[in-house]
Amino acid sequence: xxxxxxxxxxxxxxxxxxxxxxxxxxxxxxxxxxxxxxxxxxxxxxxxxxxxxxxxxxxxxxxxxxxxxxxxxxxxxxxxxxxxxxxxxxxxxxxxxxxxxxxxxxxxxxxxxxxxxxxxxxxxxxxxxxxxxxxxxxxxxxxxxxxxxxxxxxxxxxxxxxxxxxxxxxxxxxxxxxxxxxxxxxxxxxxxxxxxxxxxxxxxxxxxxxxxxxxxxxxxxxxxxxxxxxxxxxxxxxxxxxxxxxxxxxxxxxxxxxxxxxxxxxxxxxxxxxxxxxxxxxxxxxxxxxxxxx
Numbered sequence: 001x002x003x004x005x006x007x008x009x010x011x012x013x014x015x016x017x018x019x020x021x022x023x024x025x026x027x028x029x030x031x032x033x034x035x036x037x038x039x040x041x042x043x044x045x046x047x048x049x050x051x052x053x054x055x056x057x058x059x060x061x062x063x064x065x066x067x068x069x070x071x072x073x074x075x076x077x078x079x080x081x082x083x084x085x086x087x088x089x090x091x092x093x094x095x096x097x098x099x100x101x102x103x104x105x106x107x108x109x110x111x112x113x114x115x116x117x118x119x120x121x122x123x124x125x126x127x128x129x130x131x132x133x134x135x136x137x138x139x140x141x142x143x144x145x146x147x148x149x150x151x152x153x154x155x156x157x158x159x160x161x162x163x164x165x166x167x168x169x170x171x172x173x174x175x176x177x178x179x180x181x182x183x184x185x186x187x188x189x190x191x192x193x194x195x196x197x198x199x200x201x202x203x204x205x206x207x208x209x210x211x212x213x214x215x216x217x218x219x220x221x222x223x224x225x226x227x228x229x230x231x232x233x234x235x236x237x238x239x240x241x242x243x244x245x246x247x248x249x250x251x252x253x254x255x256x257x258x259x260x261x262x263x264x265x266x267x268x269x270x271x272x273x274x275x276x277x278x279x280x281x282x283x284x285x286x287x288x289x290x291x292x293x294x
Contacts, residue, residue, distance in 0.1 A: 005033060005268060005270070007038070007061065007220075007248040008063075008249060008251075009027065009251050010037075014040035014065075014133065015039075016251070016253045017253030021049065023037060024037075024049050024053050024058060025052065028056040034060070035060055037049045038248070039064065039065065040065050040067055040133075042097050050062070061274070061275075062084060063078060064093065066079065067172075068172050074161070076191035077178060077189070078191045079177070079184070080274060081275075082181065082185070088184065089180065098170075101132050107166065114165060123136050123137055123139075123140045126143075138153035174190075175214040182281065187278050187281050188216050190219045192225070192250065193219060193234060194226045212241055218245065219237065219238050219245065220234075221245045222246075223247060247270065248266065249261050249264045
């Protein structure tokens with residue numbers, strides 16, 4: 001059996017349903033040789049994931065998924081090969097996480113104003129040690145009997161983007177996230193360009209090319225909701241611009257409509273290509289540091 005990988009997985013460190021160690025075990029049990037934990041705006045789950053990966057014998061690539069805004073449009077940017085202890089990166093991600101906390105609190109206040117008596121204290125209890133976010137608000141709404149299923153919270157009536165109780169996150173642009181990833185010695189990869197707020201809402205090539213000009217180095221080609229036509233298109237774009245091709249399931253466990261892990265099995269050759277790019281990025285970071293010191 002060929003070696004495979006999933007380079008886009010989430011845990012309770014952001015908005016997944018399983019702890020980092022559990023995500024690692026699930027990947028190992030499914031026979032993956034490698035995986036990447038890429039939680040939203042945080043790398044807090046990486047140490048636990050690495051420890052479990054060492055125990056069960058699976059290769060792990062530390063990663064993060066930035067939630068950025070290009071005007072009014074949400075764009076996700078993956079950073080691979082990053083050090084969670086990098087002080088500058090830690091500070092910037094901490095700022096985004098603090099924004100998530102405040103955002104969730106404001107959403108609860110809006111729900112209360114709508115007559116939905118969701119308790120902020122209960123949202124925090126549900127989140128526990130995790131980075132509080134919309135899934136925790138949704139669970140509190142479900143417990144209180146206002147919705148039947150978690151997905152019912154993510155509608156225009158409640159906390160979907162633009163919804164009555166929705167609150168914008170702390171803003172960072174795609175270009176700013178690319179700069180942060182590169183400065184920290186990582187590889188910046190555009191996440192699922194064919195699937196954003198709607199099935200037909202693809203990112204235009206001219207927008208992707210703008211990100212390339214800003215330093216984008218890779219593109220997520222293989223994704224559960226990418227069609228064969230999209231895969232062919234983004235593969236050609238990656239070859240044309242010399243981008244690193246990646247792929248992953250974007251699994252959030254039970255915090256999504258269905259578990260997606262196992263839906264994408266990326267050939268290990270893609271992992272080797274990514275690791276080569278990461279090594280080059282690390283060297284680039286050393287060069288920047290040396291230049292700054294002179």
